[in-house]
Amino acid sequence: MSKYRFETLSIHGGYTPEATTHANVPPIYMTTAYSFDDVEHARRLFALEEGGNIYTRLQNPTNTAFEKRISLLEGGVDAVAASSGHAAITMALLTLCRQGDEVVSSTEIYGGAINLLDKTFARMGITVRFAEISEPESFARLINDKTRAVFIESIGNPKADIADIRAIADIAHKSGIPLIVDNTFATPYLLKPIEHGADIVIHSTTKYLAGNGTSMGGAIVDSGNFEWKGNPRFTEFNEPDPSYHGVVYSDAFGRAAFAARVRTQILRDIGACQSPFNSWVTMLGMETxxxxxxxxxxxxxxxxxxxxxxxxxxxxxxxxxxxxxxxxxxxxxxxxxxxxxxxxxxxxxxxxxxxxxxxxxxxxxxxxxxxxxxxxxxxxxxxxxxxxxxxxxxxxxxxxxxxxxxxxxxxxxxxxxxxxxxx
Ligand SMILES: Cc1ncc(COP(=O)(O)O)c(C=O)c1O
CATH class of the missing domain: 3.90.1150.10 (Aspartate Aminotransferase, domain 1)
Structure with missing residues (x-):
């Protein structure tokens, strides 16, 4: 599928008419759960020995089609749908940070996101420091041993400040830190942050991706380019996860380790999953x-x-x-x-x-x-x-x-x- 160009991917990406009904448009799978063939099948799915649907908080075929489509359009290896843009930001950062960690964010972002980072993350013991988007070096000055991510908007809300993504990505990477870019205003049609060095892309799909003002939604796209394996800042990607059968994400999921951890640990526990109906509406919007x-x-x-x-x-x-x-x-x-x-x-x-x-x-x-x-x-x-x-x-x-x-x-x-x- 990835051989196709943008307009084609935005219509066909993530879905080929499925074998049972041959539905031409992705169906809305309004189901909370999936019946397992037998106890052994259920065990294999839970043990991550086999891929498949377990429960819609974790995965759903309509959400999967949307995730594949946004991932193809942004040039990532995988994506996770979220219930809103704020849910996407929250889950991306919680995948990287624990109490005592820090994030460097640009000041020129959505006011609600400033509140989320500056107040709510502070209550969880995660400190967010604010740099100037027009001065990439101001990010370098705020990065220290505790920093786990750099967060920016590609086009800032509300003043349309444009980020020099490449310069900020280079600064983050010099310290072994991923760059997260909220690409809500630009959409992948106007700008693909991954091509300029971004490691993770966030969307409030509530905006242009749906494009019709009806449906809240969010997405986290994993570029697959960040080196988690052996990175001393990210021990949780390199040590067995006691909350998930002792899986070591960087070994088990390779390039898609970040998206896998968002889904299997943070989405599972926080529960800010997307409604299949909203994924469906968003996919209709993405066609145009x-x-x-x-x-x-x-x-x-x-x-x-x-x-x-x-x-x-x-x-x-x-x-x-x-x-x-x-x-x-x-x-x-x-x-x-x-x-x-x-x-x-x-x-x-x-x-x-x-x-x-x-x-x-x-x-x-x-x-x-x-x-x-x-x-x-x-x-x-x-x-x-x-x-x-x-x-x-x-x-x-x-x-x-x-x-x-x-x-x-x-x-x-x-x-x-x-x-x-x-x-
Ligand atoms: C750039 C940007 N990111 C994230 C959000 C949050 O998205 P949501 O309202 O879908 O939670 C907004 C909301 O306005 C936004 O403008």
């Missing part, structure tokens, strides 16, 4: 990913150019604009478009911003992004509202920052709505 990401990106560029010229606008931060400090990085990492989300600052501060948002008619005020509808939000009072003033400044967000998620409507209608609200 290439077409949608092209249109999201071209519509967003036109909107950014319109706002950039408008006298009521203070500044526009879209990496596809020549004026953006990320323009050169965007050309390198995102040659097919810079996706559909960005922020701008309106003149007149919070008051003017609120008036503008309230006057929009086509744009909906929504705490979401990445579906077919154009949406607007005010990060300081919504998605990033739990952040302290210092954290907001570090993330480049002010009271007058407005985030747009540009949809797939006719570009004339999108621009006219912005125009009437600004006038």
């Amino acid at each position: 990913l290439a077409l949608r990401m092209e249109r999201h990106s071209s519509n967003a560029l036109k909107v950014a150019e319109f706002l950039d010229k408008h006298p009521a606008i203070e500044r526009v931060d879209y990496p596809g604009l020549k004026s953006s400090r990320y323009y050169e990085l965007a050309k390198r990492y995102l040659p097919n478009g810079a996706s559909g989300v960005f922020t701008f600052e309106i003149k007149g501060g919070r008051e003017a911003g609120a008036r503008f948002v309230n006057r929009l008619k086509l744009f909906r005020i929504v705490a979401n992004l990445g579906d077919a509808r154009s949406m607007v939000s005010h990060p300081a009072t919504t998605t990033h509202s739990q952040l302290s003033d210092e954290q907001l400044v570090a993330a480049g967000i002010s009271a007058s920052t407005i985030r747009l998620s540009i949809g797939l409507e006719n570009i004339g209608d999108i621009v006219e709505d912005l125009q009437q609200a600004l006038s």
Whole structure:
């Protein structure tokens, strides 16, 4: 299957009509469990002596089709579906970290993820230190003996900061640490982090992968490139796991050791599994990913150019604009478009911003992004509202920052709505 190109894989990847019913579209297997042939069959599956379905918290044929598809699109060896993007981040990091360990993350990430890392992980005794995405060396300065992962977003939420993935991957690898990239905004159509050195890719499939605003979901993709075997920072990959028949992950699963450990230990215990129905909806969305990401990106560029010229606008931060400090990085990492989300600052501060948002008619005020509808939000009072003033400044967000998620409507209608609200 991997010989096919992106658009073909996004339609056919992960599923060939199955032998019993020949269903042309992947069926939704709404079952919690699977009947074993006999006691010996059940024993072999539980003992990992044979592959197969045991229980939907661990694996399900619809989820498996989705996992194969996202893995093919990102260029990984395996993937694990999760119930949300946050579940994916949490399970990826819990697979690597235990109490006393540390993570270095970029500051320029989704506000909810900052909260998760800075507050909830701190309660579990895992310290997350925050570096500047535009300064790869700031990651190197925060890595120490306890660091177990570097975490970044390829395109940061909300300000569309572009990561120099290769530079940050090199820094992480010099210390024997994997780089985790949240690729939610870019999707593998616009950018494949694994090609630039990422070891693990995360998605909130809630956004562009599903693309229709109906279904929460997440994914963890294992590149298969990180050397777990013998790495002194990751003893749990190299010693028998007492919670799973004494398996040694780096021996038993080779290149797919990380994904195997996410599934057999962390997903099993945390239980943040994906619903087969949501995997199915997400797969339907993925069939049109290439077409949608092209249109999201071209519509967003036109909107950014319109706002950039408008006298009521203070500044526009879209990496596809020549004026953006990320323009050169965007050309390198995102040659097919810079996706559909960005922020701008309106003149007149919070008051003017609120008036503008309230006057929009086509744009909906929504705490979401990445579906077919154009949406607007005010990060300081919504998605990033739990952040302290210092954290907001570090993330480049002010009271007058407005985030747009540009949809797939006719570009004339999108621009006219912005125009009437600004006038
Ligand atoms: C970049 C990014 N990653 C992760 C998440 C969390 O995803 P979910 O809402 O599916 O848990 C979000 C949510 O907005 C996001 O924007």
